Amino acid sequence: MTDRYCIIMCGGVGSRFWPSSRQAKPKQFIDFMGTGRSLLQMTFDRVLEVAPADNIIIVTNSDYAGIIHRQLPEVKPENILLEPARRNTAPCLAWAVHHIAAINPEASILVTPADHLIMREREFHKALRRGFDFVEANDALLTLGIEPSRPETGYGYIQVGKPVNEHICKVKTFTEKPDLELAKVFLASGDFKWNSGVFMWTAQSFLKALAENSPELARRFEAGEGKFGTELEADFIAREFPACPAISIDYALMEKASNVFVEAVDPGWSDLGTWSALRDNSPKNSLGNVTQGCQVVSYDTSGTVFSVDNPRKVVVVDGLKDYVVADTGDVLLICPLAHEQQIKQYVNDVKSKFNDSYL
């Protein structure tokens, strides 16, 4: 029996991929890469390499219990933690770590989002094994830092400090998303990594650090000691979880704690946060078009993503450059990729003009 666990955070709504990603079926549940497995399923497959299935905990919104059961029937119901409200990542992880600690106080834990892409799994697995070894030997909070390949303005960055071994350094600072000029400086310096949102720690190190750095949040969950892992847990969470503030683990813990480390790695990672990122990480034809779930006949069209929920549908397109065409049967979106930041506004406009069924 291993002490290694994994928490898959699976509660996101993925509104930037509307209409393909919907409230009822967000991004992590979609087979975006056309592999036959959703991003969640691929994440589950990936972490099975470092933690046994019984040690993998999925934290999600209660709306998604059914779809998770259908996509991952091998996961036991007691390993799916259903949040009664959306409260960002800090309450989510406080609960999940308490839950694991109640089952196994010696647990070391990998935390990963459900909806990221890893192209070089072998690199990733090696990094995870080194990371587990490190957090099991040290009172440390470890984050994976991705070697940046471009001056990306859509990610947070981590500035590395003093090395502790060949792969792991102390963290000097976490930074917010930079503007392009600053991102170029970060890239040129070699000292900055992308903040991947993948973390590793032992249950005990996490709970100690949370008590020191976010004592109010920590006390709220410490009040449940003795209930986690028992039939009393659900009632406790139903009462206490919605009362938590919605704050991120970066803000509640990582940016404040003194024992934060980063392991730099280059596993072909993308957070697939936008249609552009999806395009850049997908197989393309010679004109840079990406086709998902449909048949496309194109003329004078390049750099365009086609995401259509109907394998029989034929899309005939002429004269689009760097667009997204997403068709879900009840919604058709045609939008320049350069405007994809406005998709949230489109969704709001559709909601105000029509009804919630399109969200």
Add this chain to the structure above:
Amino acid sequence: MTDRYCIIMCGGVGSRFWPSSRQAKPKQFIDFMGTGRSLLQMTFDRVLEVAPADNIIIVTNSDYAGIIHRQLPEVKPENILLEPARRNTAPCLAWAVHHIAAINPEASILVTPADHLIMREREFHKALRRGFDFVEANDALLTLGIEPSRPETGYGYIQVGKPVNEHICKVKTFTEKPDLELAKVFLASGDFKWNSGVFMWTAQSFLKALAENSPELARRFEAGEGKFGTELEADFIAREFPACPAISIDYALMEKASNVFVEAVDPGWSDLGTWSALRDNSPKNSLGNVTQGCQVVSYDTSGTVFSVDNPRKVVVVDGLKDYVVADTGDVLLICPLAHEQQIKQYVNDVKSKFNDSYL
């Protein structure tokens, strides 16, 4: 009992409106204007003003018997002539006129396509009444000539000759579709009208002129004398019609006969031959967008036609100028209106890559 009849030619395939117009449901059967009536139904309603329902004959391909019965249940089955093969307009009209002449040798006949648009019906009806009066008083083949409003290169033109009264002139020449330079000359001269494909004649004048100008075609149908209007007609047509050459009535008769006249009229006519023509003749929003059958939320989009077979569907579009977006459930077309002449090529490409079900 009136001697005035109408032939509605309803056999076209409307491939320029693919994918909204399909082999199984061509343009004339579609409610393109969003009025709740298809172009065929609007044509039927329009000619009821000058001919009683029992005198309206619909000639179509046998594939469309069912859809015509559903769209026009008030038309008796014996008034629907089902062509066993597609042979262009000359054999179609030779048959239909023989059929009417067998029922009423004194018949005068209006011939109209099923898929044109008339915006000013009162003008049109006045012209038809004048036309009936003229062909009933003279041994004449009359065509309606539309006052041109622009140097259109998509239509044939009629050069008017000597006037016979205030509205009607002898025809000097029929011309093929001109290039833009020539179309400008035609427009400036004032002597040229658009060839509408709307004709009027008596049954006797037509049959006499056909015998003189296309004797081979005329003899083929004269062999059926005594059978038209009887139970022997169907067998005769099944055998003889497919053996006819596929030629137009312009070529077989109008360009050759010496007794051809034109009545100039300006009834807000369009042949709705292209998506652009449809856009130009449809109600538009302030940015020139036309929405048919769906709900559109648009940003930075103008001059674009949306034709979607799903009233619940929401189309969100950003950054299209002068496009057509046509969605039929199994086909999505996105194409600049400037390339609409290539739609036939797209259809061929889809046929060769996939199968006939998309045609």
